[in-house]
Amino acid sequence: MRSVDVMECLRWAVLVVWMMGVWGVGEAKGEEAVKPNVIVIMADDLGYGDTSVYGGWVKTPHLDRMAKEGLKFLDFHSNSSVCSPTRAAFMTGRYQQRVGIVDVVARHLDTPGLDAGELTISKALKGAGYRTALFGKWHLGTKAKHNPVKHGFDEFRGYLSGYIDYHNHKRSWLNGLKVEDQEGYSTHVITKNAVRFIRENKERPFFMFVAHEAVHLPFQTPADTLENRKPIPKGERWSRKRIRPKYKIMLEEMDKGIGEIMDAVKKHGMLDRTFVMFLSDNGAIGAGSNKPLTTCLITSWVC
Ligand SMILES: [Ca+2]
Numbered sequence: 001m002r003s004v005d006v007m008e009c010l011r012w013a014v015l016v017v018w019m020m021g022v023w024g025v026g027e028a029k030g031e032e033a034v035k036p037n038v039i040v041i042m043a044d045d046l047g048y049g050d051t052s053v054y055g056g057w058v059k060t061p062h063l064d065r066m067a068k069e070g071l072k073f074l075d076f077h078s079n080s081s082v083c084s085p086t087r088a089a090f091m092t093g094r095y096q097q098r099v100g101i102v103d104v105v106a107r108h109l110d111t112p113g114l115d116a117g118e119l120t121i122s123k124a125l126k127g128a129g130y131r132t133a134l135f136g137k138w139h140l141g142t143k144a145k146h147n148p149v150k151h152g153f154d155e156f157r158g159y160l161s162g163y164i165d166y167h168n169h170k171r172s173w174l175n176g177l178k179v180e181d182q183e184g185y186s187t188h189v190i191t192k193n194a195v196r197f198i199r200e201n202k203e204r205p206f207f208m209f210v211a212h213e214a215v216h217l218p219f220q221t222p223a224d225t226l227e228n229r230k231p232i233p234k235g236e237r238w239s240r241k242r243i244r245p246k247y248k249i250m251l252e253e254m255d256k257g258i259g260e261i262m263d264a265v266k267k268h269g270m271l272d273r274t275f276v277m278f279l280s281d282n283g284a285i286g287a288g289s290n291k292p293l294t295t296c297l298i299t300s301w302v303c
Pocket of ligand 1: 044045082083216281282
């Protein structure tokens with residue numbers, strides 16, 4: 001692919017995904033100047049009013065730093081109020097209805113996955129010589145024909161469904177097409193994969209989609225291992241008092257991971273040739289805050 005086409009791909013992606021910050025955009029010398037690395041970090045169900053970037057109730061120093069040193073967007077609109085359509089639009093650069101993903105991909109909704117014939121940003125960048133990877137959530141189909149490796153990702157470590165247990169994912173964590181678990185708290189596992197991928201690809205352009213599980217339910221912190229869990233008293237499962245402190249820790253853990261990713265970019269000398277973008281796929285539910293917007297996940301009413 002010609003260099004001008006590479007930039008077209010990037011512009012296409014930027015228009016779709018930029019929401020909270022861009023950091024590390026600059027000029028580089030030689031061939032790398034026209035093939036910058038692209039890292040897209042997507043939170044799941046994070047509210048507009050959750051992070052300190054937007055004056056929210058949880059301190060997120062690493063996101064704050066991204067915004068301070070990069071750009072903060074105040075009028076970005078996600079493509080949908082639920083997971084799969086937003087991801088379909090991001091991956092293809094098209095309205096989600098045009099690729100048949102009008103609702104979350106779920107068995108009971110009889111929704112299809114993303115057809116392997118669609119042109120995706122990962123395919124386009126792979127065709128341009130990029131190494132491509134997805135770590136974390138896919139939610140665009142559970143069949144092999146819908147798998148990220150069929151959509152231009154050289155590497156996929158993560159899960160195909162809407163969410164998993166943060167600690168127990170033996171049956172749902174994949175390496176490409178195969179079930180192959182990586183033990184640990186999913187937010188940490190996703191970050192470790194991302195940092196490792198940056199290290200392994202420091203000599204070549206890459207596109208990495210870091211699709212975090214955080215802060216989607218179930219509300220589980222690193223301390224909520226299987227061994228540590230206690231029965232939840234009746235009526236408290238959705239108690240804001242119970243889940244809000246957990247949500248806060250989940251967001252803080254993701255923010256720490258973003259700091260580790262940024263540190264890796266810096267450590268390997270990529271600051272001047274790496275786009276890093278952060279966004280949420282839609283708004284928050286009960287535990288989070290969407291202020292000053294009204295309503296939440298699942299609804300499209302924003303004023
Ligand atoms: Ca979501």
